[in-house]
Amino acid sequence: xxxxxxxxxxxxxxxxxxxxxxxxxxxxxxxxxxxxxxxxxxxxxxxxxxxxxxxxxxxxxxxxxxxxxxxxxxxxxxxxxxxxxxxxxxxxxxxxxxxxxxxxxxxxxxxxxxxxxxxxxxxxxxxxxxxxxxxxxxxxxxxxxxxxxxxxxxxxxxxxxxxxxxxxxxxxxxxxxxxxxxxxxxxxxxxxxxxxxxxxxxxxxxxxxxxxxxxxxxxxxxxx
Numbered sequence: 001x002x003x004x005x006x007x008x009x010x011x012x013x014x015x016x017x018x019x020x021x022x023x024x025x026x027x028x029x030x031x032x033x034x035x036x037x038x039x040x041x042x043x044x045x046x047x048x049x050x051x052x053x054x055x056x057x058x059x060x061x062x063x064x065x066x067x068x069x070x071x072x073x074x075x076x077x078x079x080x081x082x083x084x085x086x087x088x089x090x091x092x093x094x095x096x097x098x099x100x101x102x103x104x105x106x107x108x109x110x111x112x113x114x115x116x117x118x119x120x121x122x123x124x125x126x127x128x129x130x131x132x133x134x135x136x137x138x139x140x141x142x143x144x145x146x147x148x149x150x151x152x153x154x155x156x157x158x159x160x161x162x163x164x165x166x167x168x169x170x171x172x173x174x175x176x177x178x179x180x181x182x183x184x185x186x187x188x189x190x191x192x193x194x195x196x197x198x199x200x201x202x203x204x205x206x207x208x209x210x211x212x213x214x215x216x217x218x219x220x221x222x223x224x
Contacts, residue, residue, distance in 0.1 A: 007108045008221050009186070010162055012100075013153065014133075015171035016114035016121050018193035021128065023090035023116075024051065025193075031084040035077055036067070043067045048196055055199050056174050059115060085120050092128035093192060095214035102222055104131045109160055111135040113152040113169070113176070135159060148178035153185055170217065172199075177207060188217065 017023040029050050036043045045053070045067075053062035063069045069077060100110055110133045112121055118138035125132055137145070137152035145151040156167065169180040172190040180187035189203035191212040204210045211217040 005106055005222070007103070007106050009108070009168035010166040011109040011111060011156060011160060011168070012103055012221075013111045013113055013156060013167050013169045013180075013185070015169075015173070015176050015190065016112055016116050016124070017090075018172045019170055019190040020096050020112075020130070021090035021092050021124050022193065023124075024054070027085060027088045027090050028081070031081050031088075034084070035080045039073075039077075040067065040069070048194075051194050051196050052198055054173060055196075055202075058173075058175055082117065085116070089124060089127050092124070092130060093214050095218060097128065097130050099214070099218050099221065100131045102218075106222075109134045109156075109162075111137075111152075111156050113137045113147050113171075113179070115139050115146065115175070148175040148182065150179055150183040153179060153183040168221075174202070177203070188220075190217070 014020055017028065025047060029047050032045070032050060053066050057065065060074075063074050063077065064071070103110055110131060112133045112135070114121055114137070116138055117140055118136045121136055121138060122132070135156060137155070139146065153164075153167065153169070156162070157164065164184040165186060167185045168188055169176055169185055170188045170190055171177065171180075172193050177187050177189070186208045188209040188211060189207040191200060191203060191210055192214055200210075209220065211220065
């Protein structure tokens with residue numbers, strides 16, 4: 001009998017947008033542009049600015065502090081975005097499916113902690129032929145339970161009886177890093193979504209691991 005291959009991390013905790021699927025450039029930013037053109041024509045952000053503000057201070061602060069929307073106006077924008085996402089399915093990055101399949105084949109867990117809705121995460125996984133996650137914590141969660149809150153990681157560790165070091169958070173933005181750091185969980189930066197110097201510099205300096213390509217993450221996880 002062949003020797004069973006070991007896992008470097010028993011549970012991968014994945015962000016969704018720009019980590020598993022290429023969605024900001026192809027779905028979320030175009031939705032933002034259309035909505036702002038129709039409702040706030042004086043608000044203009046480039047794709048790079050949109051990436052940067054989502055990185056820090058985060059999506060809610062981007063809309064309220066940078067774009068100047070009120071909480072009520074944000075609700076309308078969110079409804080527009082939700083409907084836009086319903087009709088636009090992003091593609092998974094090449095190599096992601098192989099990582100998830102190998103993680104599952106070796107007996108590992110796959111979880112998602114995202115600022116997208118769970119229903120669209122599940123749809124994207126299905127349409128891209130990805131293994132269904134074991135647990136998902138999405139935008140429908142109460143605000144105090146969304147990342148950067150440590151709530152999702154604590155629930156994952158509790159569900160699978162795993163210590164922090166057995167998890168690996170893979171995310172392209174600072175809220176995921178802040179969540180992992182606060183929970184004492186290893187963090188790997190997904191650097192394949194963009195080439196923005198500010199984001200890459202922060203991630204390379206502060207994160208446990210930085211991967212510029214999906215292939216590099218795969219090598220780290222599975223090459224014995």
